[in-house]
Amino acid sequence: MITGSIVALVTPMHADGSVDWSALAQLMDLHLEAGTAAIGAVGTTGESSTLDAAEHCEVIKYCVKHSNGRIPIVAGTGSNSTREAIYFTEAAAGVGADACLLVTPYYNRPTQRGLYEHFRTIADAVDIPQILYNVPGRTAVDLANDTVGRLAELDNIVGIKDATGDIARGKELIKRCGDVIAIYSGDDATAMELMLAGGNGNISVTANVSPLLMSQLCAAAVAGDREQAEAINRRLSPLNHALFLEPNPIPVKWALCQRGLIEEGIRLPLTTLDQQHHAQVLKALETVGV
Numbered sequence: 291m292i293t294g295s296i297v298a299l300v301t302p303m304h305a306d307g308s309v310d311w312s313a314l315a316q317l318m319d320l321h322l323e324a325g326t327a328a329i330g331a332v333g334t335t336g337e338s339s340t341l342d343a344a345e346h347c348e349v350i351k352y353c354v355k356h357s358n359g360r361i362p363i364v365a366g367t368g369s370n371s372t373r374e375a376i377y378f379t380e381a382a383a384g385v386g387a388d389a390c391l392l393v394t395p396y397y398n399r400p401t402q403r404g405l406y407e408h409f410r411t412i413a414d415a416v417d418i419p420q421i422l423y424n425v426p427g428r429t430a431v432d433l434a435n436d437t438v439g440r441l442a443e444l445d446n447i448v449g450i451k452d453a454t455g456d457i458a459r460g461k462e463l464i465k466r467c468g469d470v471i472a473i474y475s476g477d478d479a480t481a482m483e484l485m486l487a488g489g490n491g492n493i494s495v496t497a498n499v500s501p502l503l504m505s506q507l508c509a510a511a512v513a514g515d516r517e518q519a520e521a522i523n524r525r526l527s528p529l530n531h532a533l534f535l536e537p538n539p540i541p542v543k544w545a546l547c548q549r550g551l552i553e554e555g556i557r558l559p560l561t562t563l564d565q566q567h568h569a570q571v572l573k574a575l576e577t578v579g580v
Contacts, residue, residue: 291448291449291472291490292327292328292362292364292388292389292449292472292490292491293327293472293490293491293508293512294325294326294327294328294491294492294505294508294509294512295325295326295327295491295492295494295497295501295504295505295507295508296326296327296328296329296330296364296474296491296492296493296494296497297321297326297328297329297330297493297494297497297498297501297504298330298333298334298335298336298476298493298494298495298497298498299317299318299321299329299330299331299333299335299336299353299498300317300335300336300337300498300539300542300543300546300552301314301332301336301337301341301349302314302317302543302546302551302552302553302555303337303552303553303555303556303557304553304555305553305554305555306555307555307556307557307558308555309341309345309348309349310552310553310555311352313551313552313553314349314352314353314356315356316551317498317546317551317552318353318356318357318361320501320551321361321497321501322360322361324501324502324505325501325502325505325506325509326361326497326501326504326505327361327362327491327505327508328361328362328363328364328388329353329357329361329362329363329364330364330366330391330493331349331350331353331363331364331365331366331387332346332349332350332365332366332367333366333391333393333423333493334366334393334425334428334538334539335495335498335538335539335542336349336366336539337539337556337557337560338366338368340557340558340559340560343374343377343378346378347378347381347382347385350363350365350367350381350382350385350387351385353365354385354386354387355385362388362389363386363387363388363389364387364388364389364390364391364421364493365378365379365382365387365389365390365391366378366390366391366393367379367381367382367390367391367392368391368392368393368394368395368423369393369395370395370396370397370398371395372395372408372411372412375392375395375408375412376411376412376415376416378390379392379412379415379416379418379420380415380416382418383416383417383418387418388419389418389419389420389421389448389449390416390418390419390420390421391420391421391423391451391493392409392412392420392421392422392423393423393425393429394422394423394424394425394426394429394431394432394433395408395429395431396428396429396430396431397429397430399430399431400431402433402434402436402437405431405433405437406437406440406441409422409441409444409447410441410444413441413444413445413446413447416446417446418446419446419448419449420446420447420448421447421448421449421450421451421472421474422438422441422447422449422450422451423450423451423453423476424438424450424451424452424453424454424476425451425453425454425476426454427453427454432454433450435459435462435463435466438450438463438466438467439466439467442467442470442471443470447471448471448472449471449472449473449474449490450463450471450472450473450474451474451475451476451493452473452474452475452476452477452484453475453476453477454477455477455479455480457480457483457484457487460473460475460480460484460487460489461484461487461488464484464487464488464489468488468489472490472491473488473489473490474489474490474491474492474493475489475491475492475493476492476493478492478494478495478496478526478530478533479527479530479531481494481507481508481511482507482511482519482520482523485508485511485512485519486511486514486516486519489511489512490512491508491512492504492507492508495533495534495538495539495542496526496529496530496533496542498542498545498546499529499533499542499545499546499549499575499578499580500526500529500578500580503522503525503526503578504526506522507519507522507523507526510522525577525578525579526578528573528574528577528578529574529575529577529578531574532545532567532570532571532573532574533545533571533574535563535567535570535571536563536564536567537560539556539560540556540560540561540562540563541563541567541571543555543556543562543563544562544563544568544571545571545574545575548571548572548575549575549580
């Protein structure tokens with residue numbers, strides 16, 4: 291069970307939109323030095339929606355190879371097609387990923403029965419630890435806690451990324467199945483409270499920009515040290531807000547560009563951060579000290 295800060299890593303790109311492999315390696319090394327617990331590759335923040343299938347698999351393979359066992363790789367392999375999700379999950383398992391993150395099927399809006407059968411079918415098809423990912427604000431479908439409880443009974447479903455931002459709901463999830471699967475926050479603004487309530491970590495956008503502070507926050511919160519966690523969270527709060535002024539990963543890629551860590555490459559239909567938000571993001575970076 292991975293515990294602590296799991297970065298939802300961006301996929302760095304050149305100005306023409308091609309993947310910047312050198313920058314990807316440098317970002318991974320930065321997280322190794324900062325104490326990040328695991329790398330989340332090709333999730334929402336990694337622009338899984340704009341990478342083609344070959345690139346999707348290649349980024350996962352590259353991350354596994356570059357990590358060389360130094361840090362776990364959690365590969366984003368979800369899809370709104372069960373067959374495609376199995377394809378990506380098999381590919382990730384085949385190159386040695388440590389676990390897979392599977393988002394709820396977006397757009398086609400399956401029932402709870404459909405969601406259960408989707409995840410059960412993938413779990414049966416591929417022998418690799420799997421983490422469910424519920425983010426109804428982006429997918430237009432919500433994985434009910436009752437359904438999560440049923441899925442938690444499957445051997446290779448080992449966790450859930452709860453990006454609802456609903457702490458009461460997260461606490462109920464921890465109470466219901468926190469003894470059999472890991473409960474991760476997927477919402478930086480509320481992650482501290484979920485971890486203090488018994489959650490196992492945070493799959494974080496903010497960790498891209500401030501990996502050391504997020505690692506320290508997660509360590510304190512998982513350990514139950516509210517005073518220390520709140521002190522760090524106050525520093526991170528402006529950044530947590532600024533990185534969602536426009537849809538993720540637009541602000542975080544712009545912020546990393548300002549730090550000189552990546553080029554200003556992003557793929558349509560995503561665009562670079564609107565100028566009206568530049569000052570606020572820069573102020574947040576200054577406040578955090580990066």
